[in-house]
Amino acid sequence: MLSLGGGTQSTVLALLADQEVLGPKPDIAIFADTDWEPEAVYQNITWLRDKLSYPVVTVTNGRSLRDDVISGTNTSGAPWLTIPVWLSDLDGNPAGVNWRQCTSNYKVAPIQREVRRRLGLAHRSPVPATTLVEMWLGITTDESERMRTAQEPWIVNRYPLIDANMSRDDCIDWFNAEYPTRNLPRSACIGCPFHSDDAWIAIRNTDPDAYAEAIMIDTMLRNDGHNAARMFRKQAFLHHRRLPLSVAVERSEKDRQEATHWSNECVGLCGI
Ligand code: SF4
Numbered sequence: 001m002l003s004l005g006g007g008t009q010s011t012v013l014a015l016l017a018d019q020e021v022l023g024p025k026p027d028i029a030i031f032a033d034t035d036w037e038p039e040a041v042y043q044n045i046t047w048l049r050d051k052l053s054y055p056v057v058t059v060t061n062g063r064s065l066r067d068d069v070i071s072g073t074n075t076s077g078a079p080w081l082t083i084p085v086w087l088s089d090l091d092g093n094p095a096g097v098n099w100r101q102c103t104s105n106y107k108v109a110p111i112q113r114e115v116r117r118r119l120g121l122a123h124r125s126p127v128p129a130t131t132l133v134e135m136w137l138g139i140t141t142d143e144s145e146r147m148r149t150a151q152e153p154w155i156v157n158r159y160p161l162i163d164a165n166m167s168r169d170d171c172i173d174w175f176n177a178e179y180p181t182r183n184l185p186r187s188a189c190i191g192c193p194f195h196s197d198d199a200w201i202a203i204r205n206t207d208p209d210a211y212a213e214a215i216m217i218d219t220m221l222r223n224d225g226h227n228a229a230r231m232f233r234k235q236a237f238l239h240h241r242r243l244p245l246s247v248a249v250e251r252s253e254k255d256r257q258e259a260t261h262w263s264n265e266c267v268g269l270c271g272i
Pocket residue numbers: 034083084100102103106107188189191192193194265270271
């Protein structure tokens with residue numbers, strides 16, 4: 001199977017896989033929908049579904065990450081925040097990052113559930129020792145530190161873009177040559193705290209509705225009535241500068257930091 005995030009690298013991976021230049025094509029591509037992706041990603045998934053000769057299926061955990069962040073709840077509906085917000089104490093000093101559970105709850109679990117279902121396995125029944133699922137992930141050479149051994153013994157992760165020595169820029173060049181009239185979207189939840197300065201500026205400049213929503217949610221996190229403010233007794237921010245989002249993005253324009261935060265997303269499913 002191919003893990004399809006709907007962004008640059010996984011789109012190129014899916015298209016190259018279909019041409020079988022990376023080996024035999026996967027049986028299926030799975031897109032785990034958090035319900036918080038930009039509209040361009042959903043449009044890209046629809047385009048790929050028509051384009052690819054193997055099936056593209058969408059899975060969810062039955063909840064909306066966007067709604068859960070707004071209401072300050074986890075996948076059980078209990079008060080919690082699963083995204084890795086940046087925290088500061090009430091004096092404004094950095095105070096860590098919230099424990100990230102969103103990727104495993106809204107992406108890993110639904111994908112594994114779908115794979116098990118297709119293997120004909122009942123919920124929580126053991127996977128036979130003879131079963132091995134190869135999972136293709138769109139990590140490129142510039143993010144090779146995100147490669148991991150799968151935690152499940154019945155899954156083996158494969159990184160065909162690394163094997164092909166392709167960087168993110170190589171993916172963009174290949175795509176532009178093949179599909180000169182199309183744009184590749186950035187995948188990742190609209191309000192993901194791992195966005196780089198460049199990613200936040202791009203959201204502001206290209207998707208004003210999404211940016212306005214992110215500002216609304218960022219402000220909400222610090223309202224006394226929100227579960228995040230009650231639970232942490234700290235201030236929570238979507239932006240790594242630990243400033244209100246619009247202020248942080250303006251600051252970023254003057255003082256851009258090249259660093260991305262995807263190395264913190266060790267499963268390798270987000271932002272590809
Ligand atoms: S993109 Fe960000 S917010 Fe969305 S699931 Fe991944 S780490 Fe969490």
